[in-house]
Amino acid sequence: MSEVLVVVEATREFGVKKVTLEMLTLARELGAPSAVVLGGPGAAEALSARLGEYGAEKIYAAESEEIDGYLVAPKATVLAGLVSRVQPAAVLLASSQEGKEIAARLAVKLDNGILTDVVGLGADGIATQVAFAGSAIVKSKVSRGLPLVTVRPNSVNPIPVAASPVVEQLTVAVTDSDKLARVVERVAEQKGSRPELTEAGVVVSGGRGVGNADNFKLVEELADLLGGAVGASRAAVDSGYYPHQFQVGQTGKTVSPQLYVALGISGAIQHRAGMQTSKTIVAVNKDGEAPIFELADFGVVGDLFKIVPQAADEIRKRK
Numbered sequence: 001m002s003e004v005l006v007v008v009e010a011t012r013e014f015g016v017k018k019v020t021l022e023m024l025t026l027a028r029e030l031g032a033p034s035a036v037v038l039g040g041p042g043a044a045e046a047l048s049a050r051l052g053e054y055g056a057e058k059i060y061a062a063e064s065e066e067i068d069g070y071l072v073a074p075k076a077t078v079l080a081g082l083v084s085r086v087q088p089a090a091v092l093l094a095s096s097q098e099g100k101e102i103a104a105r106l107a108v109k110l111d112n113g114i115l116t117d118v119v120g121l122g123a124d125g126i127a128t129q130v131a132f133a134g135s136a137i138v139k140s141k142v143s144r145g146l147p148l149v150t151v152r153p154n155s156v157n158p159i160p161v162a163a164s165p166v167v168e169q170l171t172v173a174v175t176d177s178d179k180l181a182r183v184v185e186r187v188a189e190q191k192g193s194r195p196e197l198t199e200a201g202v203v204v205s206g207g208r209g210v211g212n213a214d215n216f217k218l219v220e221e222l223a224d225l226l227g228g229a230v231g232a233s234r235a236a237v238d239s240g241y242y243p244h245q246f247q248v249g250q251t252g253k254t255v256s257p258q259l260y261v262a263l264g265i266s267g268a269i270q271h272r273a274g275m276q277t278s279k280t281i282v283a284v285n286k287d288g289e290a291p292i293f294e295l296a297d298f299g300v301v302g303d304l305f306k307i308v309p310q311a312a313d314e315i316r317k318r319k
């Protein structure tokens with residue numbers, strides 16, 4: 001069975017990211033999953049147990065200060081060498097900012113096609129892809145080279161299958177032009193206890209209808225009760241109600257949780273672009289004609305300041 005390379009996304013504090021486990025699950029349907037860890041010295045050892053729990057049969061470890069100390073260029077170079085040698089059935093990266101940039105550089109180096117924002121991939125190489133800012137779902141296939149795809153977080157249900165991965169150390173040889181953008185400092189994001197927005201199973205978002213920054217406590221309270229992340233529309237962000245890194249939409253983050261709750265959000269096309277692949281959408285809006293209701297699985301026409309506290313009380317009771 002051909003290998004399928006999964007490029008590992010991980011953080012220093014929390015280890016392997018959920019999207020990596022999702023990609024390993026997807027890779028198992030396509031061939032033999034091999035995880036590729038690109039990081040500083042010792043990076044693979046810290047991650048290997050978790051990667052094995054999700055079926056990684058092999059781990060390629062490219063560990064070097066040259067990988068850790070520079071932006072994505074060295075990673076693309078190492079990957080290009082590995083892909084040329086192994087000739088995998090497919091290469092999967094996360095549809096994150098970094099994953100997409102590595103994939104794009106890899107595609108150029110290999111003169112290979114690329115598909116981004118993929119939400120499904122068959123053994124025949126046909127991908128289901130979210131295109132045109134989320135307004136279209138298309139079937140596509142890389143017609144030049146191997147399937148090189150970036151996978152959107154939350155597209156696949158991660159299922160563990162134990163494996164005992166063999167670790168192979170890769171030689172890291174990068175060029176001077178790979179080392180033009182050096183990392184000078186890393187600052188851990190202040191996150192609190194909420195899950196990361198793009199990886200959360202539940203997202204509760206507030207829009208201009210929330211009215212002001214203080215009222216966003218209501219959005220946060222509901223998110224916390226549901227164990228979810230908080231999002232915001234651009235109008236809410238532009239009005240200063242909530243920080244920009246939580247913006248959902250065409251010019252913000254793309255989310256695809258099991259449950260998306262939209263509070264006081266009208267449902268403009270640019271907002272929908274970032275959340276319309278959510279599995280279940282619940283909307284609360286006092287305007288029954290708001291476009292968000294065209295998309296919602298469950299809609300409540302009413303004042304969010306009455307509805308949300310009632311919903312929160314009910315959730316507390318049932319807990």
Ligand SMILES: Cc1cc2nc3c(=O)[nH]c(=O)nc-3n(C[C@H](O)[C@H](O)[C@H](O)COP(=O)(O)OP(=O)(O)OC[C@H]3O[C@@H](n4cnc5c(N)ncnc54)[C@H](O)[C@@H]3O)c2cc1C
Nearest residue numbers: 207208209233234235249250251252264266270271286304
């Ligand atoms: C190039 C471009 C990129 C963009 N990118 C994004 C993007 O990434 N993300 C994004 O979100 N937008 C984006 N926008 C903006 C987008 O077009 C909309 O303006 C924005 O999404 C509107 O945000 P909103 O729904 O919160 O506000 P509004 O459209 O003002 O809607 C507020 C809603 O709240 C309801 N409401 C008010 N009070 C209450 C209450 N008490 N209870 C219940 N409901 C209430 C109202 O009925 C209304 O439907 C972009 C626009 C452009 C041009």
